[in-house]
Amino acid sequence: MFRLKVKQPAASFRLKCWAFILVVCLVLAGSSGFAPQQVEAKSTSDTLAEAKAKQEKLDAELDRLEKEAAQLSESRDKLSGQLAWLNERSDEQKQIFAAKTAQLQAAILEMQQAYANYIQAEEDLQNKQQQYLERLQAMYEYRQQSILEVFLESDSLQGFFTTVQFMSIIADTDQQLIDKLATAKDNAVLLRDLAEQQAADMEIVVAQIQAELDQLKADAQATEKSLNQTELQLSEHLQAEDEINEASAALAIEVAALQKKLAEENAAKATAAAKATAAARATQAARQNQNSPVSSTGWCWPYPGDHTVYSPYGMRMHPIYHVYRFHSGVDLGGSYGNPVVAARSGTVLLVRNPYEGRNTGGSGYGNYIVIDHGEGISTLYAHLKNTLVEVGEMVEAGEKIATCGSTGTSTGPHLHFEVMINGSTVNPIKYVR
DSSP states (O other): OHHHHHHHHHHHHHHHHHHHHHHHHHHHHOTTOOOOHHHHHHHHHHHHHHHHHHHHHHHHHHHHHHHHHHHHHHOSSOOOGGGGGGGGSOHHHHHHHHHHHHHHHHHHHHHHHHHHHHHHHHHHHHHHHHHHHHHHHHHHHHHTSOHHHHHHHSSSHHHHHHHHHHHHHHHHTHHHHHHHHHHHHHHHHHHHHHHHHHHHHHHHHHHHHHHHHHHHHHOTTOOHHHHOOOOOOOOHHHHHHHHHHHHHHHHHHHHHHHHHHHHHHHHHHOOHHHHHHHHHHHHHHHHHOTTSOOOTTSBOOSSTTOOOEEEOSEEEEOTTTOOEEEESSEEEOOOTTOEEEOSBSEEEEEEEOTTTTOSEEOSTTOEEEEEEOSTTEEEEEEEEEEEOOOTTOEEOTTOEEEEEBEESSOSSSBEEEEEEETTEEEOTHHHHO
16 A cells, blocks of 8 residues: 555656656757757857957957047047047048947947957856756655655655655746746857957948048048948848838738638627627726736737837838938837737737747747738737637737747847738837826
8 A cells, every 4th residue: 555655746747857867868968959068168268268259359449449448538639549649630531530440349349249248148057057966866866766765854744745746846837947947048048149240240330430530530632522432231120121021011911801801700700799899808808817807998018027119110111221211119027928918809810920939039020920900000919929819809008928949030028010091010119108
């Protein structure tokens, strides 16, 4: 009788232990397969060391530029050192030099910040890996004990059952640890790729600006017009931004057609029962979503927990290239797995999730949802990790419809949110705030 009582929990725990060990090893090895840990660690270590070395050089260059900028602002006619040649130049040329130096400083700062973000993410990943390796060691030590040894080491029968139950509870929570480890790894890879891309882009810009500064020093007659040679280098990421704008225009046509079809269907099958069901769901949703209260106009904030707009709607000035680029929505929030809710009651019009369940990957909007709200109004939720609704489903304002991710053309976890009226995007903020 005794063996029958304890054999099941012990076997279940052992199975969970080995399943957890296998999954964590796969995560630590990387998405490409079960690579040897030493090779992976050496490669990551080398990449991280290179990033830190580049960051140190960029820090030194930023320090030099900051000192030059301070000297320029404090001393108009008594410049010294490498800036002494400016004493013989006109105020116009001094202004040109100051403007070009500020532009150079901005480019280097962007590179430095990209490397800093990657280094922080990689160090966070390494800390999590160490924690989970220690966890695996503890689990392995438990695995080496037979159920009889666990019983003999217990001070009582009740203590024995408590130990077995506690071990089982710990095993049941390990999936959360695996998810956090996978998220940290995805984030580190994303920021590493972004740092390399931004560094490659900015190296071209830095070289161009430095050439302009050299020409300014050599030519006392140089003007702003003759020196303005810095050109926009369309990296893969910038090209992808253009592709998103093109996709947005194509999506608007598709949404308009679907809205028309949905309106016709709703008109044909609208009943009092459907209205009653919708009202009941509205009451339930209001109870379940206190973090995103619905306004008197029927709208609510689509990303509960963070009401900051990190990138606004409309034309944006690029800080380095000084060109305007259009942003068809607003960027909100930013934590993998956090809830995304419907901004208004409506019917799910589109669900595109080619990267379902993934933190990163793909291009364009990645995983996204479009909801129709009637009267030609629709909302779009992009770069999602998980989509939790289906086409045709009725949702209420504040109801959870997805989780936050960084799929598609994205530099980190956030929600790209759009409002469209009759197929044209408008500023979403005036509706949800």
